[in-house]
Amino acid sequence: MTSIDHIRVPKAGELVASQLRRQIVRGELVAGTMLPTEAILMQRFGVSRPTLREAIRMLEADGLITVIRGSRGGARVQVPDPASLARQAGAVLQHRHASLKDVYDIRTLLETQAAGMAARSRTPEKIARLEELLAAEERAVEGEHDAFLAADEALHLGVVGLAGSTTLELLVRMLYAVVESANIASSLSSPAPQAELAIRVRTHRSHAKLVRLVREGTAEEVEQYWNRHLRSVSEYLLSDIPAESVVDLMS
Numbered sequence: 001m002t003s004i005d006h007i008r009v010p011k012a013g014e015l016v017a018s019q020l021r022r023q024i025v026r027g028e029l030v031a032g033t034m035l036p037t038e039a040i041l042m043q044r045f046g047v048s049r050p051t052l053r054e055a056i057r058m059l060e061a062d063g064l065i066t067v068i069r070g071s072r073g074g075a076r077v078q079v080p081d082p083a084s085l086a087r088q089a090g091a092v093l094q095h096r097h098a099s100l101k102d103v104y105d106i107r108t109l110l111e112t113q114a115a116g117m118a119a120r121s122r123t124p125e126k127i128a129r130l131e132e133l134l135a136a137e138e139r140a141v142e143g144e145h146d147a148f149l150a151a152d153e154a155l156h157l158g159v160v161g162l163a164g165s166t167t168l169e170l171l172v173r174m175l176y177a178v179v180e181s182a183n184i185a186s187s188l189s190s191p192a193p194q195a196e197l198a199i200r201v202r203t204h205r206s207h208a209k210l211v212r213l214v215r216e217g218t219a220e221e222v223e224q225y226w227n228r229h230l231r232s233v234s235e236y237l238l239s240d241i242p243a244e245s246v247v248d249l250m251s
Contacts (some may be wrong), residue, residue, distance in 0.1 A: 112230065
């Protein structure tokens, strides 16, 4: 007797969701616009209202639409962003008992590779962009806490962006969002003002050295330096959190 593998036939709702998903990611359904009414979609796909609503729930869970309730509501198309991906990834990481240290380690690995790629493909335009980000960070050193954090993150993500890999940039942005959410959930406290200023100055000097290496050094030098810097930063940020602290974005 031969065995026949079970073939799962997609439900009608899944097929409708798949077609709408394809139209959204291709830009055929533009972000910010409303999906056609239920009546139009039911007629277009030849499905019942419960089946269509099942498809709509799937798209909402994917972060591809926002459902507006009420008599004048509907489904608005939206482009998926790293924050929505981070929420889903965070739930999976929590379920699998991933530690925050593990997330930091992978982010360090990816950022290190990105910095090396940026150095290998450097151009005057890319260096000018890095120097702009560095100058913006310098102006924020003595400014508000949130302003410096934003400038710091912009420089890190700027380096990743200059690597020229959309996939790599998306992964790093997602991990940044995971870490940010985890830090908020764990209510990390800020150091005293003088101590924080000293940290900002050291951070900016480290970033200035990175920019110089990307401009003048080899990719290997960039990777070695940036890896050391990122690991030291991770150790500092994790110093008040247990090494096996599980990422928790759901609290």
